[in-house]
Amino acid sequence: MITVAHLEALGVPQVTSYRRCLPGGPWQRLLPGVVLLRTGAPTRRQLVEGALVYSGDQAVVTGLESCRHHGLKRVAGPGEPIHLLLPAHLKTTSSGYVLIERTKRMPEPVRSDGLPLAPAVRAVLDECRRLRERPPIRALLAEAVQQLGVDPGELSAELAQGSRRGSALPRDVLKEIAHGARSAAEADAMALVRRTGLPEPVWNFSIHDERGRHIATPDAWFDEVALAWEIDSYEFHFGQPGYASTLARNNRYAAAGIVLVQTLPSRLRTDPAAVIADLVAAYRSAAARPRPPVVLVGRSE
Structure with missing residues (x-):
């Protein structure tokens, strides 16, 4: 995985890089300015690495992708984006399969298998804020409590500190969990x-x-x-x-x-x-x- 700019610094002209990414070529373009130096469908790991190359070294993986690396037993669904956090002052925008969220509350990343991950509490709630229906929010929060050992109190505290956008349903579900529900x-x-x-x-x-x-x-x-x-x-x-x-x-x-x-x-x-x-x-x-x-x-x- 490499950027076109890096290839150019190594002596490969941009026109050559993009020509090799044409159908039938030996490379493929994953994202703007990001090239995978091989053919065939990229793995989920390669997609994550491509997203990080595209977003820069301050990016942190959050949402379901981070939850899976923390231990949540969920398989990536077709078309599921890779959700990244970036400091608010940066200008990188979402593209392709990458969902960029700029924030003033960048978490301290947890390193796992070489990837910078948002802590489990933040990752779970970043995903919940994107959901619009109660059942999948219930399922995700219940699984986080059961499988990842996330403390419902920490979830509530993080929800209170973060953006209020998309927080109403997760807040209601957390009240249910606090009253004793151990599962969705x-x-x-x-x-x-x-x-x-x-x-x-x-x-x-x-x-x-x-x-x-x-x-x-x-x-x-x-x-x-x-x-x-x-x-x-x-x-x-x-x-x-x-x-x-x-x-x-x-x-x-x-x-x-x-x-x-x-x-x-x-x-x-x-x-x-x-x-x-x-x-x-x-x-x-x-x-x-x-x-x-x-x-x-x-x-x-």
Whole structure:
């Protein structure tokens, strides 16, 4: 990866560089003034390096590209831009697959695999500010908390310090996470349960039997009637135990006299009315029988 200006300094005229980038030539032009000295489709890494060559040595990679290098398990989608931060006084603009954001709040880069990355908290929120729908914002913030170990408090602080542009939805989702949602599905469930007319449950609290033995930590718990709601899916609960463990958990619920509702995450969006009906029916059933002697203990971290 090299600039046309650098090639010219090495004795290669500009006209020669651009001629070699014509169809069928041995090189290819990635961005204005940036040449890849090989044929074939560039790799994602080469695209990132080309973006940094184009933007200069003060550029910092942010957004999803930075999140992936920090450990977020997401594959680059077709056409996904490479988002870079540059100091506000520079004049470089977006071009091709490169999204340039000039800012007065340049983060101290974290070096990883030779790349200057925005810290995870900044990278996540830079991506969230670009999104316009709640579900992908929920998914990204929940995955950042679960997979990257990002502190929701740090996310809130960074959001407060940064630009207010595009911050309203991330701010709302962070409130959901602060109230106990550990996944994108649980955040969806929090929004849905408010439509049921039922009392607000607590989220991710441990339940014990009368002898102090742990029963489970349901996603949502309606304590007044001892009703548990589990959002069960490998898709959202990373590292969740297997099927046998889920059966064992359900058996403990049954033995303790707890009413259980299980919901797949996909139904929260594809059939919310049916999920609401399930919850309301289960709540009424739970309220109609004597409450079992189970104890709400505390939030599971």
